Amino acid sequence: MRFVLSVFVLASWLASAAAAGAEDDLTKLADGVYVRIVEPDSNAVGNSGVLVLEHGVLVFDTHFTPEAGQQLRKAIESVTMKPVLYLVNSHFHPDHTHGNQAFQGVPYSICSYNTRRDILQRDLPAFNRTVAVAGAQVEKLQKELLREKDAGRKESIRTQIAARQQLLARATRLKIFAPYITFDETMSIMDGGREVPLRWIGSGHTDGDIVLLLPGDKIVFAGDLFFNRALPNSQDASLLEWIKTLEHLLKVDADRFVPGHGPVGTRRDVEDFLGYLRELRGMVEPAVTRGDALEQVLAEVTLPGRYSGYRFQEFFPANVQRMYAELKSLKLAEAAAEKPADQKKAKP
Numbered sequence: 001m002r003f004v005l006s007v008f009v010l011a012s013w014l015a016s017a018a019a020a021g022a023e024d025d026l027t028k029l030a031d032g033v034y035v036r037i038v039e040p041d042s043n044a045v046g047n048s049g050v051l052v053l054e055h056g057v058l059v060f061d062t063h064f065t066p067e068a069g070q071q072l073r074k075a076i077e078s079v080t081m082k083p084v085l086y087l088v089n090s091h092f093h094p095d096h097t098h099g100n101q102a103f104q105g106v107p108y109s110i111c112s113y114n115t116r117r118d119i120l121q122r123d124l125p126a127f128n129r130t131v132a133v134a135g136a137q138v139e140k141l142q143k144e145l146l147r148e149k150d151a152g153r154k155e156s157i158r159t160q161i162a163a164r165q166q167l168l169a170r171a172t173r174l175k176i177f178a179p180y181i182t183f184d185e186t187m188s189i190m191d192g193g194r195e196v197p198l199r200w201i202g203s204g205h206t207d208g209d210i211v212l213l214l215p216g217d218k219i220v221f222a223g224d225l226f227f228n229r230a231l232p233n234s235q236d237a238s239l240l241e242w243i244k245t246l247e248h249l250l251k252v253d254a255d256r257f258v259p260g261h262g263p264v265g266t267r268r269d270v271e272d273f274l275g276y277l278r279e280l281r282g283m284v285e286p287a288v289t290r291g292d293a294l295e296q297v298l299a300e301v302t303l304p305g306r307y308s309g310y311r312f313q314e315f316f317p318a319n320v321q322r323m324y325a326e327l328k329s330l331k332l333a334e335a336a337a338e339k340p341a342d343q344k345k346a347k348p
């Protein structure tokens with residue numbers, strides 16, 4: 001499963017890299033606070049944040065490709081001459097970390113302990129496997145090409161080889177780089193007169209997502225804990241935990257929330273996203289209680305019309321499947337927890 005996903009990620013990376021993004025500009029949210037909101041089908045995929053502090057610049061997430069990371073670096077240079085001192089990754093997903101190499105050598109690179117673990121133990125091996133498989137496929141296709149007599153088939157094989165070679169050429173330029181300063185729940189960067197708090201407020205999109213708070217400006221960089229007007233990628237998620245974590249997020253005194261994907265949002269937008277996850281639970285839970293099979297649930301549960309304008313509609317079946325699995329385990333755990341008490345009662 002992991003392998004299939006990584007192939008998908010790399011393939012989409014290749015496709016998106018071809019359609020290089022043109023959004024070089026940073027949008028200013030407050031003094032020294034910028035965001036680079038990108039289109040998901042650009043080479044950047046995920047949003048990045050930039051803080052210009054007294055001694056240097058902090059970068060929050062680095063987009064999806066080394067090229068997009070470089071574009072981010074150029075965009076930073078268009079607003080300040082200060083050096084980049086701090087690199088922060090919100091979580092381990094490639095669309096937030098594969099631009100890191102454009103910032104390699106920054107004095108302080110920071111993420112949660114779990115994010116560093118996942119970059120090194122999941123993303124890096126998955127990427128290496130994908131590259132190895134693409135290399136093996138090129139060899140196999142080259143042998144097929146030698147045996148093939150039909151001109152049309154030969155051309156098709158050549159196209160497949162070229163696509164994989166292009167992918168391999170790009171892959172060899174990518175150096176996956178994990179931040180080396182980690183924390184579990186709370187950390188603050190004190191730079192000049194400014195304190196920049198970083199917080200792990202709970203699992204959700206992954207178990208390592210952190211948020212960056214700017215209390216004075218009432219701004220939160222929420223990473224992928226917040227998808228604005230988009231269905232979430234739930235492949236590494238705990239959706240039930242995510243609901244609780246968003247409830248915590250909404251306790252933060254802020255009025256602008258920068259998502260990992262989509263435009264800068266308001267408190268209302270975060271509430272809407274939380275509403276989607278709660279509604280998803282509400283739609284799936286009765287079926288789990290009845291003991292319906294997953295296939296039946298996938299066939300019967302449909303996305304309510306009010307989310308029809310959301311991006312990433314293709315994530316809906318995976319969202320349903322993840323919610324189904326979590327609710328099923330929850331019910332099994334609850335049933336198991338009830339048992340010892342019953343047995344106790346039965347004892348004389």
Ligand SMILES: [Zn+2]
Pocket residue numbers: 091093205224233260
């Ligand atoms: Zn993500």
